[in-house]
Amino acid sequence: MQVVVSSPIAISSSQKQTLQKAVEKKYGKVEMVEVVDPSLIGGVKVTIGSHQIDATVKSKLNQLKQQLG
Amino acid sequence: MEINIAQVIFQIINFGVVFVALTYLVYKPVLKTLQQRAEKVKASQQAADDVLSEKDAMDKTKTKTVAEAKKQAASLVAAAQKQADDKLADQMAKAKAQVKEFVEAEKEKWEAEKKRMKKEFEKQLSDSVFVVSEKVLSESLDKKALTKSVDASIQEILKAL
Numbered sequence: 768m769q770v771v772v773s774s775p776i777a778i779s780s781s782q783k784q785t786l787q788k789a790v791e792k793k794y795g796k797v798e799m800v801e802v803v804d805p806s807l808i809g810g811v812k813v814t815i816g817s818h819q820i821d822a823t824v825k826s827k828l829n830q831l832k833q834q835l836g
Numbered sequence: 837m838e839i840n841i842a843q844v845i846f847q848i849i850n851f852g853v854v855f856v857a858l859t860y861l862v863y864k865p866v867l868k869t870l871q872q873r874a875e876k877v878k879a880s881q882q883a884a885d886d887v888l889s890e891k892d893a894m895d896k897t898k899t900k901t902v903a904e905a906k907k908q909a910a911s912l913v914a915a916a917q918k919q920a921d922d923k924l925a926d927q928m929a930k931a932k933a934q935v936k937e938f939v940e941a942e943k944e945k946w947e948a949e950k951k952r953m954k955k956e957f958e959k960q961l962s963d964s965v966f967v968v969s970e971k972v973l974s975e976s977l978d979k980k981a982l983t984k985s986v987d988a989s990i991q992e993i994l995k996a997l
Binding site: 779813831 | 958959961962963965966969970973974977979981982983985986987988989990992993994996997
């Protein structure tokens, strides 16, 4: 299974390992793919198949925008 | 002076003959004519009285009819006036209700428009805030802050997993 980790800057190897361990614990063996996207502003987004965990600043701002609108 | 008996007797007989003749030939016809005339006068008087009585009766009838007509006319005028007043009051009430309904509808429209404008303004404001925040954060976060935010996010993701 492929796991896409998106962040505004490249994540460190220790951060990558921590994430990979946690994901593999739940989903089994996975292949980590890193994507650097400065438009995310801050935080990290992890996409595991159709499942997505979005903890980016951009996502939080979007949620705030929806609550205000 | 010497009285001629024969002449006296002749005069008496002559008077009697004339008296009888006048009685039968003049007095009775004249009396009859007078009686007929009196009856005619009486009949005419009666007719005149009847006409007067009839006139009085007609006058009374006329007065009564006029009074009744006046009463009916007054009653009709009063009824028409009442009907007109009722209709006017009804139309006034309807007009007031229509005006009230119109004002309420316009008020509701205005409130809805205000609400829509407020919502639109809030949306524009939040959009602007979002754009500004995004821009400010993108420009102000240095590498250290970005690393810190990535660390915090990873902790958040670990909890979610």
